[in-house]
Every structure is written in C-alpha cells, then in structure tokens.
Amino acid sequence: xxxxxxxxxxxxxxxxxxxxxxxxxxxxxxxxxxxxxxxxxxxxxxxxxxxxxxxxxxxxxxxxxxxxxxxxxxxxxxxxxxxxxxxxxxxxxxxxxxxxxxxxxxxxxxxxxxxxxxxxxxxxxxxxxxxxxxxxxxxxxxxxxxxxxxxxxxxxxxxxxxxxxxxxxxxxxxxxxxxxxxxxxxxxxxxxxxxxxxxxxxxxxxxxxxxxxxxxxxxxxxxxxxxxxxxxxxxxxxxxxxxxxxxxxxxxxxxxxxxxxxxxxxxxxxxxxxxxxxxxxxxxxxxxxx
Amino acid sequence: xxxxxxxxxxxxxxxxxxxxxxxxxxxxxxxxxxxxxxxxxxxxxxxxxxxxxxxxxxxxxxxxxxxxxxxxxxxxxxxxxxxxxxxxxxxxxxxxxxxxxxxxxxxxxxxxxxxxxxxxxxxxxxxxxxxxxxxxxxxxxxxxxxxxxxxxxxxxxxxxxxxxxxxxxxxxxxxxxxxxxxxxxxxxxxxxxxxxxxxxxxxxxxxxxxxxxxxxxxxxxxxxxxxxxxxxxxxxxxxxxxxx
Numbered sequence: 087x088x089x090x091x092x093x094x095x096x097x098x099x100x101x102x103x104x105x106x107x108x109x110x111x112x113x114x115x116x117x118x119x120x121x122x123x124x125x126x127x128x129x130x131x132x133x134x135x136x137x138x139x140x141x142x143x144x145x146x147x148x149x150x151x152x153x154x155x156x157x158x159x160x161x162x163x164x165x166x167x168x169x170x171x172x173x174x175x176x177x178x179x180x181x182x183x184x185x186x187x188x189x190x191x192x193x194x195x196x197x198x199x200x201x202x203x204x205x206x207x208x209x210x211x212x213x214x215x216x217x218x219x220x221x222x223x224x225x226x227x228x229x230x231x232x233x234x235x236x237x238x239x240x241x242x243x244x245x246x247x248x249x250x251x252x253x254x255x256x257x258x259x260x261x262x263x264x265x266x267x268x269x270x271x272x273x274x275x276x277x278x279x280x281x282x283x284x285x286x287x288x289x290x291x292x293x294x295x296x297x298x299x300x301x302x303x304x305x306x307x308x309x310x311x312x313x314x315x316x317x318x319x320x321x322x323x324x325x326x327x328x329x330x331x332x333x334x335x336x337x338x339x340x341x342x343x344x345x346x347x348x349x350x351x352x353x354x355x356x357x358x359x360x361x362x363x364x365x366x367x368x369x370x371x372x373x374x375x376x
Numbered sequence: 377x378x379x380x381x382x383x384x385x386x387x388x389x390x391x392x393x394x395x396x397x398x399x400x401x402x403x404x405x406x407x408x409x410x411x412x413x414x415x416x417x418x419x420x421x422x423x424x425x426x427x428x429x430x431x432x433x434x435x436x437x438x439x440x441x442x443x444x445x446x447x448x449x450x451x452x453x454x455x456x457x458x459x460x461x462x463x464x465x466x467x468x469x470x471x472x473x474x475x476x477x478x479x480x481x482x483x484x485x486x487x488x489x490x491x492x493x494x495x496x497x498x499x500x501x502x503x504x505x506x507x508x509x510x511x512x513x514x515x516x517x518x519x520x521x522x523x524x525x526x527x528x529x530x531x532x533x534x535x536x537x538x539x540x541x542x543x544x545x546x547x548x549x550x551x552x553x554x555x556x557x558x559x560x561x562x563x564x565x566x567x568x569x570x571x572x573x574x575x576x577x578x579x580x581x582x583x584x585x586x587x588x589x590x591x592x593x594x595x596x597x598x599x600x601x602x603x604x605x606x607x608x609x610x611x612x613x614x615x616x617x618x619x620x
Contacts, residue, residue, distance in 0.1 A: 260477060272460030
C-alpha cells in the first residue's frame with residue numbers, strides 16, 4: 087500500500103511539472119498555432135536565474151529559496167515576452183520561420199547556459215522543510231512533491247479563472263476556435279498572443295525552478311527532456327483545455343512512474359512515447375485541431 | 377464648399393481598383409464601386425464571382441491592392457481589427473459563431489466599448505438571445521446562429537456599415553423569414569452591404585445592386601431594374617428568363 091501511495095504521490099508531483107510546462111504550450115499552440123520549441127529553454131534559463139538569485143539572497147535558506155522562485159517566475163515571463171515580441175511576432179505569417187526561430191532560440195539559450203554555468207548540474211539549496219518527507223498512508227513522501235502538486239493546482243485554478251472570468255480569457259477561448267473571426271470582431275489578437283506567450287513563460291519559469299527543487303539540481307538539458315514529455319501531454323490532452331492538460335499530465339506521469347517501478351527502468355519513459363504514437367495514430371487531428 | 381459638405385458628399389465606402397488574391401489565385405480584378413450611406417446595397421453574382429472575396433478584401437482579411445476608403449479615410453493599409461473598430465462590421469458566410477462559447481459570451485466578445493453598446497436594441501430584435509444566454513452557441517439551430525451572428529455586430533452603436541455575407545444560406549423557409557425581418561429592421565439602423573444569392577430577398581431588402589462577374593463589376597444600378605430586365609439578369613446572374 088505504501089509503495090502505491092509513494093508512486094501515486096510522486097507521480098502527481100512529476101505530473102505537476104509536466105502540467106506547468108504543457109499548459110503554456112497548449113495555450114500557445116491552441117491560440118497562436120506556434121509550436122514553441124524554445125519553451126524548454128525558457129524553463130532552463132529561468133531555473134538558472136532562480137538559482138543565481140537564491141545563491142546570492144542571504145543566509146536564510148527559506149527566504150533565499152523563495153526569492154529564487156520569484157526570480158525564476160519573472161524571468162520566465164520576461165523571456166517569453168521578449169521572444170514573442172522580437173522573434174515570433176515578425177513571423178506570424180510564416181509558420182516554418184516560427185519553428186526555425188524557436189528551435190534556434192532554444193539551441194542558443196541552452197548553449198548560453200552551458201557557456202555560463204558549465205555542462206554539469208548545479209545544486210539548489212532548499213529550506214529544511216522542503217528537504218524533509220511527510221508520511222502519507224505509510225509512505226515517506228518528499229515534501230517537494232507535495233509542494234509541486236499544490237503549486238500546480240493553484241496555477242490550474244488561476245488559469246481557469248483567467249480563461250473563464252476575464253476578457254482576455256474569453257478572447258483566448260474564442261481564438262483557439264476561430265482566430266480570424268476574433269479579429270473580424272475588432273479585437274487585437276496580437277495583444278492576446280503576447281499575453282498568452284507571457285503566461286506560458288511564467289508557468290515554464292515556475293516549472294523550471296520547481297523541477298530544480300524536485301530533483302535537487304539544475305542541468306542545462308532538463309528543459310529539453312521536459313519539453314518532450316510536455317508535447318506528449320499537449321497532444322494527449324485537448325488543445326487549449328487546461329483541465330484536459332492537467333488530467334493528461336497526471337496520467338502520463340503516473341504511467342511513467344508505475345511502469346518504471348514495476349518493469350525494467352526506462353520502460354515507463356518508452357511507454358509514454360508509445361502513448362503519443364497511439365494518440366496520433368488513433369486521433370491524428372489531436373495534433374492539429376483547434 | 378465646406379469640409380462638412382465635402383464629407384456629406386463622399387460615399388460611405390469607396391473601392392478603387394481593388395485587386396484581391398486568395399493564396400496565389402487572383403480573384404478580384406480592379407473592382408471600383410461606391411456604397412452610399414443609408415439603406416442596403418446588394419452585392420450579387422454567380423458562385424465564384426468574388427462576392428465574399430470583396431467583403432474580405434474590404435476588411436483586409438486577404439492580400440489586396442488598390443484603394444479602400446471609409447467616409448474618405450483610406451483603410452487599405454489597416455489591420456482587420458482596426459478597420460472593424462472604425463465601424464465596418466462583418467457577418468460572415470456560415471455564421472462563424474464561437475460554438476464552444478455561450479450566446480452571452482459570443483455577445484460579450486463583440487463588445488467594443490461600454491458606452492457604445494445597445495443590448496436593448498439587440499434583445500428587442502432577437503429576444504431569443506436573451507432567453508438562450510447561457511446556451512452554448514454550437515447547440516443553436518442554423519437560424520438562431522445566424523441571428524446571433526447579426527446580433528453580435530448590431531451590439532455596437534458606432535457601426536458605420538455592416539458587411540453581411542449570405543445570411544439566408546441554408547435556412548428553412550420559416551427561419552429565412554425571421555432572419556430577413558431582422559435584417560430589414562437592422563437596415564433601418566445602419567448602412568448594409570449585403571451579399572445574397574436569393575434574388576427575392578435581395579429585392580426586398582436592397583434598392584441598389586452591384587453585380588460581380590468573374591471578379592469584375594458587371595452591373596451597377598437598381599435591383600428592381602435588374603430583376604425586371606430578364607436580359608440583364610441572364611447576362612449577369614445566369615438566370616433563365618422568368619426566374620427572376
């Protein structure tokens with residue numbers, strides 16, 4: 087029983103990271119039709135920014151860690167904003183150009199992080215509570231898992247409020263369905279694009295720092311591997327649907343955890359890729375539908 | 377002549393040598409025409425003549441060259457949303473309501489400024505939009521969706537002209553009558569450029585007609601003259617004698 091509780095709760099912790107990365111991707115693809123390959127790099131750069139701030143924010147581990155969290159979140163939002171305004175916006179009419187520019191930005195940003203911080207992982211200092219465990223149903227659950235899950239639930243609630251209760255949320259929901267008609271109602275879709283891209287960046291930045299907390303360290307390739315799983319979540323969940331993304335993120339992470347534990351290591355990761363292939367084969371429109 | 381008089385003499389919407397492309401296909405070839413303020417002008421023509429393309433060209437939704445002026449203001453270099461905010465509202469072919477949103481959300485999305493809204497007029501014209509406010513637009517009938525599409529643009533008081541694309545297409549006779557009644561009342565509020573395949577409907581709503589023929593203006597004049605003259609109807613609309 088305790089093993090299952092451990093696998094479920096750690097799976098949900100991992101799923102919360104997938105959700106934070108995938109929610110932004112899903113909104114960006116759903117509204118803007120931009121496949122943002124730089125999303126993983128935003129995750130990585132924001133995590134390093136948070137680490138730099140946390141490392142220089144004084145001796146109180148809790149305050150330093152919280153300062154790092156805020157810095158990573160702001161950095162993710164600011165970087166996404168700049169990417170959208172400087173690189174994506176001039177290429178709205180050229181989808182291939184957008185793909186190339188986001189791939190290029192991803193490679194350049196990761197290379198920049200390796201150039202500055204080196205290719206090896208750096209350790210993130212955490213407050214004591216975060217390094218401890220909590221016993222649930224007989225299983226010792228790392229508190230980082232519980233925290234990540236709680237943050238993801240709060241972000242999910244905030245995104246749902248944004249989508250259902252605000253004018254820009256309404257524009258995003260309508261734009262996912264029919265972008266040109268939104269414009270034909272006199273709405274500046276470009277501004278909605280920038281807001282959605284920035285929100286996606288904020289979530290990715292938050293995910294980067296929480297992943298550093300979850301794994302205990304930051305490495306330059308983490309964002310890329312997270313991006314692959316986030317793409318799978320986006321395709322399995324419904325584009326632009328936050329609830330669908332959350333359920334898919336939890337499902338993918340749980341499948342991965344259970345199979346990695348009960349079969350040979352790596353089978354879980356492989357099965358998730360298989361799940362993507364099945365989703366695309368059975369419902370290919372999922373990858374393109376609005 | 378005073379500036380005011382000059383403004384009054386200008387047509388509301390003026391197209392000069394308008395060329396529009398859909399992808400690589402050159403659809404409109406140098407269309408020039410004027411839409412006077414007030415009443416309804418019907419934009420007629422056979423399938424593929426370029427009627428919808430003209431509306432999308434005016435709105436900047438397709439690649440275009442030439443001049444488009446709204447009350448003397450050039451709008452051909454503006455983005456679609458800016459043109460709409462100047463008062464050029466669009467009711468597209470096939471309604472294009474947001475099916476996942478409720479009726480109320482569809483209307484809220486179309487709001488362009490709190491002081492310019494006229495929900496009272498919209499609900500008087502389309503009472504169903506109030507009673508079905510919480511219903512998802514995708515679950516409405518075709519006629520109700522058409523009413524929502526019209527209600528969406530009538531919501532804003534500051535419209536100068538409505539571009540309405542085949543509003544009666546695919547409607548049952550009863551719904552067609554309702555939609556035409558609504559359009560007639562809407563036309564008393566704002567100028568309308570109406571694309572319509574149904575000639576009796578065009579005749580009921582419009583006094584003036586512009587007929588497009590293979591992407592060029594083939595006829596400009598009164599709808600009545602077009603209908604009463606079988607040769608004109610046959611030449612420009614491909615109608616057999618007696619059908620008009």
